[in-house]
Amino acid sequence: MLTETAEHGELIERLYSFSDLSDTRLRELIDDRTEADAELLAQRARERCEEIYGNDVFMRGLIEISSYCKNDCLYCGIRRSNKNAERYRLDPEQILDCCETGYALGFRTFVLQGGEDGYYNDELLCSLIGKIKSSYPDCAVTLSLGERTAESYKRLYDAGADRYLLRHETADKEHYEMLHPAGLSLEKRIECLKELKSIGYQTGCGFMVGSPYQTTDHIIKDLRFIKSFEPHMVGIGPFIPHKDTPFKDDPAGTAELTLYLLSIIRLLLPKVLLPATTALGTIDPMGREKGILAGANVVMPNLSPAQVRKKYSLYNGKVCTGEEAAEHVKELKSRIETTGRKLTAAKGDFAF
Numbered sequence: 001m002l003t004e005t006a007e008h009g010e011l012i013e014r015l016y017s018f019s020d021l022s023d024t025r026l027r028e029l030i031d032d033r034t035e036a037d038a039e040l041l042a043q044r045a046r047e048r049c050e051e052i053y054g055n056d057v058f059m060r061g062l063i064e065i066s067s068y069c070k071n072d073c074l075y076c077g078i079r080r081s082n083k084n085a086e087r088y089r090l091d092p093e094q095i096l097d098c099c100e101t102g103y104a105l106g107f108r109t110f111v112l113q114g115g116e117d118g119y120y121n122d123e124l125l126c127s128l129i130g131k132i133k134s135s136y137p138d139c140a141v142t143l144s145l146g147e148r149t150a151e152s153y154k155r156l157y158d159a160g161a162d163r164y165l166l167r168h169e170t171a172d173k174e175h176y177e178m179l180h181p182a183g184l185s186l187e188k189r190i191e192c193l194k195e196l197k198s199i200g201y202q203t204g205c206g207f208m209v210g211s212p213y214q215t216t217d218h219i220i221k222d223l224r225f226i227k228s229f230e231p232h233m234v235g236i237g238p239f240i241p242h243k244d245t246p247f248k249d250d251p252a253g254t255a256e257l258t259l260y261l262l263s264i265i266r267l268l269l270p271k272v273l274l275p276a277t278t279a280l281g282t283i284d285p286m287g288r289e290k291g292i293l294a295g296a297n298v299v300m301p302n303l304s305p306a307q308v309r310k311k312y313s314l315y316n317g318k319v320c321t322g323e324e325a326a327e328h329v330k331e332l333k334s335r336i337e338t339t340g341r342k343l344t345a346a347k348g349d350f351a352f
């Protein structure tokens with residue numbers, strides 16, 4: 001047992017030069033993981049994170065602008081064919097109100113996230129981004145609005161958007177096709193990610209942990225993709241079934257594996273901005289704190305108007321009124337402090 005842990009310890013020390021590690025060794029690190037491995041990984045991950053970002057945990061105000069979506073991703077509660085989903089969209093005035101509230105609460109990054117909704121054309125978004133940036137020049141605007149054309153990404157960037165989140169969802173083509181309807185492809189997703197990065201966005205990819213059909217080999221592919229793409233941000237969280245989707249009876253991913261992978265990702269890319277996600281906070285009430293202790297350094301409280309939060313229902317039981325709610329930032333702050341880290345109001349750009 002001791003030798004096994006010692007061997008894993010040696011593997012963990014070698015994670016940064018990840019490409020040298022064979023699939024067999026990585027499979028071992030994931031499949032034969034012990035609590036001791038997780039603790040060592042987390043400790044190393046925290047150290048690496050602190051070397052770069054010090055004691056800071058960054059906060060982002062998440063504004064869920066629309067629950068309309070033209071896509072039909074099999075795992076997602078706001079998929080087009082879910083007739084039970086309550087649809088809403090925020091108009092630019094409402095979004096600006098959220099920013100005003102968020103600014104007063106100390107947020108210096110606004111994340112506009114939504115389904116792929118044609119209402120938000122380039123013209124509307126460029127004008128909105130321009131208004132946010134001129135009202136709050138000390139703030140970053142992050143977009144998370146799915147796949148758009150290269151031209152659109154460029155226009156939004158030129159209008160002032162700083163960052164873009166677009167999870168790759170899985171780096172395995174066949175697995176991608178099992179999670180998405182015909183018409184969506186991994187190839188296209190990767191193309192979008194490359195485009196975003198080359199335009200100059202701080203770019204984020206990511207995947208769900210424990211999504212249906214996911215194997216350890218898929219996870220290894222995800223890790224290899226992340227290492228080679230070198231994103232500025234990585235979002236991972238456990239898959240959680242949604243009652244009105246084809247995956248309603250599939251088991252959820254675990255907080256334990258999510259935390260383990262957060263630590264691995266921190267060691268692969270020491271500078272990455274890594275959130276302890278809402279899904280992690282949903283599956284485990286201490287998920288945020290555990291995420292920070294495993295190497296995450298970002299939290300994204302919900303800044304959407306209270307009356308729409310329930311409607312942005314990607315999965316069952318999404319938390320949105322506790323510490324993850326922007327108005328409870330004081331409570332969140334004290335909870336983060338129990339980890340020895342500090343929630344900061346800084347804009348929190350990538351450490352280039």
Ligand code: 5AD
Nearest residue numbers: 075076167238239240242279314315
């Ligand atoms: N469980 C967990 N995460 C989900 N997402 C969508 N549906 C679910 C679900 N059922 C994630 C996807 C998407 C992000 C916005 O939310 O990874 O990219």
